[in-house]
Amino acid sequence: MSVATPYVEPAHHEHHELPYSEQLRNNRLGLWLFFTSEAFMFIGLLSSRFYLWGNTRPDLDQTLGLIVTSVLLVSSFFMNRAETAIAHDDRPEFLRSLLITAALGIAFLVGVVGFEWQGHIGPSDGAYGAVLFGMTGMHALHVVSGVIFILIVWNNGRKGSFSAERHWGVEACAIWWHYVDLVWVFFYPALYLMGHVVHG
Amino acid sequence: MILSLGLVRGVIGMIIGAILGMAVTMLIRIGMGLAAWGMEPVSVVGALVGSIGFLLGVGVLTDWIKWMQGKPTPMRHGPPEGKPAWTRYFGTDYNHKVIGIQYTVTGIALLFVAGTLALTFRLELVQPELQYIDTNTFNTFVGAHGIVMIGAILMGVGGLMNYLVPLMIGASDMAFPRLNAFGYWVAVPGALLIVTGIFVGGWDTGWTGYPPLSARAPLGVQMFFLGVYLIGLSSIVGSVNLLTTVTRMRTPGMSLFRMPIFVWAAVATSIIQLTATQLIGLSFLMVLIQRLLGMGFFDPNLTEHAIELNSPPGNVILFQHLFWFYSHPAVYVFILPGLGIISELLPVFCRKPLFGYKWIALSSITIALVGFLVWAHHMFAAGMEDYLRVPFMFATLLVAVPTGVKFFSWTGTLWRGKITLETPMLFVLGSISVFLIGGLTGPPNGTVSTDLFLHDTYWIVGHFHATMFGGFFFPFIAAVYYWFPKVTGRMYDERLGKIHFWISVPGFWVQSLTQAYIGLHGMRRRIADYDPALGIQTGHVLITIAGFAIGISMIIFVYNLVVSARRGEVAVANPWGSRSPEFQIPSPIPEHSYAQPFVVVGEPYDYALPGSTYVNMNPAGLAAGGGGGGGGGGGK
Ligand code: HEM
Ligand SMILES: [Cu+2]
Numbered sequence: 001m002s003v004a005t006p007y008v009e010p011a012h013h014e015h016h017e018l019p020y021s022e023q024l025r026n027n028r029l030g031l032w033l034f035f036t037s038e039a040f041m042f043i044g045l046l047s048s049r050f051y052l053w054g055n056t057r058p059d060l061d062q063t064l065g066l067i068v069t070s071v072l073l074v075s076s077f078f079m080n081r082a083e084t085a086i087a088h089d090d091r092p093e094f095l096r097s098l099l100i101t102a103a104l105g106i107a108f109l110v111g112v113v114g115f116e117w118q119g120h121i122g123p124s125d126g127a128y129g130a131v132l133f134g135m136t137g138m139h140a141l142h143v144v145s146g147v148i149f150i151l152i153v154w155n156n157g158r159k160g161s162f163s164a165e166r167h168w169g170v171e172a173c174a175i176w177w178h179y180v181d182l183v184w185v186f187f188y189p190a191l192y193l194m195g196h197v198v199h200g
Numbered sequence: 201m202i203l204s205l206g207l208v209r210g211v212i213g214m215i216i217g218a219i220l221g222m223a224v225t226m227l228i229r230i231g232m233g234l235a236a237w238g239m240e241p242v243s244v245v246g247a248l249v250g251s252i253g254f255l256l257g258v259g260v261l262t263d264w265i266k267w268m269q270g271k272p273t274p275m276r277h278g279p280p281e282g283k284p285a286w287t288r289y290f291g292t293d294y295n296h297k298v299i300g301i302q303y304t305v306t307g308i309a310l311l312f313v314a315g316t317l318a319l320t321f322r323l324e325l326v327q328p329e330l331q332y333i334d335t336n337t338f339n340t341f342v343g344a345h346g347i348v349m350i351g352a353i354l355m356g357v358g359g360l361m362n363y364l365v366p367l368m369i370g371a372s373d374m375a376f377p378r379l380n381a382f383g384y385w386v387a388v389p390g391a392l393l394i395v396t397g398i399f400v401g402g403w404d405t406g407w408t409g410y411p412p413l414s415a416r417a418p419l420g421v422q423m424f425f426l427g428v429y430l431i432g433l434s435s436i437v438g439s440v441n442l443l444t445t446v447t448r449m450r451t452p453g454m455s456l457f458r459m460p461i462f463v464w465a466a467v468a469t470s471i472i473q474l475t476a477t478q479l480i481g482l483s484f485l486m487v488l489i490q491r492l493l494g495m496g497f498f499d500p501n502l503t504e505h506a507i508e509l510n511s512p513p514g515n516v517i518l519f520q521h522l523f524w525f526y527s528h529p530a531v532y533v534f535i536l537p538g539l540g541i542i543s544e545l546l547p548v549f550c551r552k553p554l555f556g557y558k559w560i561a562l563s564s565i566t567i568a569l570v571g572f573l574v575w576a577h578h579m580f581a582a583g584m585e586d587y588l589r590v591p592f593m594f595a596t597l598l599v600a601v602p603t604g605v606k607f608f609s610w611t612g613t614l615w616r617g618k619i620t621l622e623t624p625m626l627f628v629l630g631s632i633s634v635f636l637i638g639g640l641t642g643p644p645n646g647t648v649s650t651d652l653f654l655h656d657t658y659w660i661v662g663h664f665h666a667t668m669f670g671g672f673f674f675p676f677i678a679a680v681y682y683w684f685p686k687v688t689g690r691m692y693d694e695r696l697g698k699i700h701f702w703i704s705v706p707g708f709w710v711q712s713l714t715q716a717y718i719g720l721h722g723m724r725r726r727i728a729d730y731d732p733a734l735g736i737q738t739g740h741v742l743i744t745i746a747g748f749a750i751g752i753s754m755i756i757f758v759y760n761l762v763v764s765a766r767r768g769e770v771a772v773a774n775p776w777g778s779r780s781p782e783f784q785i786p787s788p789i790p791e792h793s794y795a796q797p798f799v800v801v802g803e804p805y806d807y808a809l810p811g812s813t814y815v816n817m818n819p820a821g822l823a824a825g826g827g828g829g830g831g832g833g834g835g836k
Binding site for chain 2: 017018022025026027029030033034036037038040041044045047048051052053054056058059120121122123124125126127128129130131133134152155156159161169198199
């Protein structure tokens with residue numbers, strides 16, 4: 001009984017490098033899987049917020065919340081411009097948009113860390129402090145990673161590492177940035193809008 | 201010379217990194233006007249930077265750093281140039297087979313670390329009262345035994361999946377070889393940190409690290425948290441890699457329902473690892489920063505200012521929800537690959553098709569998905585929300601259904617098979633018997649009314665040891681024996697293998713059944729002392745003897761592997777007459793596994809079906825001169 005047709009060693013070994021287009025599709029899938037994974041962490045934080053805060057929320061600076069949220073949303077627009085630009089081989093526009101995105105990201109961080117964190121609530125102020133700092137802190141870490149990513153891509157882009165056909169690095173950076181942005185779209189209402197403020 | 205080993209450079213990097221991290225933290229603290237030495241923050245930052253130092257030293261980050269600088273990063277293949285071939289196992293290597301072996305060997309090494317801890321506290325339990333170790337050491341050893349075993353299991357799972365899955369689906373390698381190497385190496389500093397934790401105060405929380413106890417435990421608990429975090433990262437990137445590989449890189453003709461059953465199990469496992477792992481990471485991270493920064497996620501006390509703000513307090517039950525959301529599904533991470541091995545090996549040694557292939561494949565996925573809905577059965581006695589009890593009880597009992605499907609299929613496969621009892625098959629049968637004990641002791645825990653009595657007793661200890669030995673440990677051993685010839689090109693010693701079996705499996709029956717028995721008689725888990733009036737001392741003696749027997753059998757196992765790898769009988773390509781593609785190529789498997797892609801043309805497990813073929817190894821129709829090398833020639 002034969003369980004398989006015989007194996008024959010071919011005369012020469014071709015090397016097993018994946019073609020770029022295949023590797024690109026693998027990369028995309030891999031990145032999205034990683035997003036799925038990260039989503040569970042963010043959902044865990046959101047659940048903690050609802051578990052601990054219930055239907056209440058602390059009294060946060062609404063104007064500040066609105067400003068940082070807008071800044072982050074606008075930054076995604078420039079990220080998109082950067083990606084479109086490199087797809088059209090427009091390097092100056094690509095580099096400029098990247099820098100604007102990074103600058104807006106830094107502005108967001110200044111808003112959260114420099115202002116929100118200096119407000120009347122500290123990290124050790126009960127569940128309000130813990131969850132507020134936990135959620136914004138975890139998100140800010142991701143924004144920082146995004147800004148660093150953008151700067152690396154910018155630096156490589158300056159040296160001409162990306163072309164209209166081959167710019168997976170840019171694509172990954174852009175999706176990462178949009179993803180971090182999207183997380184804030186959920187965090188912002190959970191922190192600033194939902195539930196009511198209990199006055200003493 | 202010694203510095204050419206990645207592992208050595210890694211450890212040096214870790215030490216330098218730790219010192220740097222600690223120094224910088226102390227400088228920052230001075231800058232902030234604090235006392236330079238703060239035990240916890242300084243050690244935690246030191247451990248973190250140390251881990252990065254380890255990764256830099258090993259060299260898994262090198263290619264990525266080059267990429268960031270815009271430098272080319274060509275793929276390396278084969279053993280490192282100018283060094284002996286064995287050194288590749290101690291450094292960064294991108295071949296999935298090397299990484300699989302790195303995982304497996306690390307797993308076995310960790311089994312010994314964790315086993316030694318267990319035997320130590322088992323000795324203490326031979327007599328009532330305290331003899332050899334104090335209570336904090338006892339507690340630390342129990343917790344460290346648990347978590348190091350979990351690390352060992354995760355490494356073993358990673359080893360099986362990395363080695364086997366690309367071979368089984370005919371992929372040239374994993375989709376992301378560099379990420380694969382990173383996934384292995386990031387777990388190593390994780391394991392080192394956990395072991396370090398034992399020496400810096402230990403932790404008296406058990407492997408679950410519940411606050412409020414863990415919020416006050418000695419410094420060791422922080423090392424434990426960080427270690428678990430790194431191992432969790434390893435699981436996550438490993439599963440990203442595996443899912444991408446299976447989705448995108450299957451060889452032509454390998455449709456989903458023609459994949460080897462182990463690949464299904466690996467996919468189900470990876471789905472859990474990908475998602476749930478984040479939650480144990482988060483829960484441990486939350487305790488970690490609660491300790492560092494006073495963020496009271498799990499602290500029921502409120503500061504005066506928090507009261508002015510009308511803030512609600514923290515809540516310890518939240519921790520348990522987050523923790524078990526991972527840690528229940530995690531038990532399926534441990535067993536699904538093992539159950540996959542059982543289903544994979546049974547048909548080979550019964551010479552019969554696998555009974556109900558599709559059902560088995562889908563049951564793995566179902567177990568994984570339903571497994572997400574049962575976590576709170578660990579919290580029936582914890583003061584959790586009452587209304588959650590009954591839904592979680594039903595969901596828990598529901599998981600027994602797909603698990604039952606597997607048993608049914610195994611029995612169906614064994615039924616009237618032409619069974620031969622080589623060592624791998626013995627361990628498969630042993631696994632089924634042991635997993636049965638685990639499966640039968642589970643439902644009483646899932647039923648609220650009985651669990652309130654069983655919770656936190658040795659019954660639970662018996663239950664989960666039986667599930668893990670039957671669902672992971674023995675199948676893992678079976679797999680090591682079974683694929684040993686493909687890895688080393690030599691056969692293991694059958695006689696020693698059988699001795700290993702006849703000591704370890706009966707030894708384990710004694711161990712788990714006695715654990716369950718003394719649990720019913722009032723023995724609490726994680727307690728160093730007991731009342732002799734309970735009449736359970738004989739039980740404790742038996743468990744300890746059985747534990748040592750299993751330990752000795754493991755030494756025989758490793759001896760067998762080491763000696764056989766060098767002097768064993770030379771193995772043929774397909775010693776078991778398997779239909780799986782990896783058995784159609786030479787032993788040991790060449791660097792690039794398949795020199796050309798094979799094509800799947802039939803069903804995987806149609807053993808003894810005349811004329812059926814699973815894989816066509818030679819689709820291009822190259823001159824079939826060397827014929828007959830396939831499944832036909834074999835030891836059976
Ligand atoms: C028929 C299937 C099973 C059922 C109904 C079941 C049910 C349970 C329940 C309700 C508990 C909590 C008991 C308590 O603490 O009071 C428990 C504990 C445990 N089970 Fe299972 N189980 C099953 C299968 C498994 C499997 C397959 C594994 C995996 C390897 C496993 C591993 C564990 C572990 C590790 C614990 C203890 C965790 C701890 O508290 O440290 N169980 N089981
Ligand atoms: Cu469970």
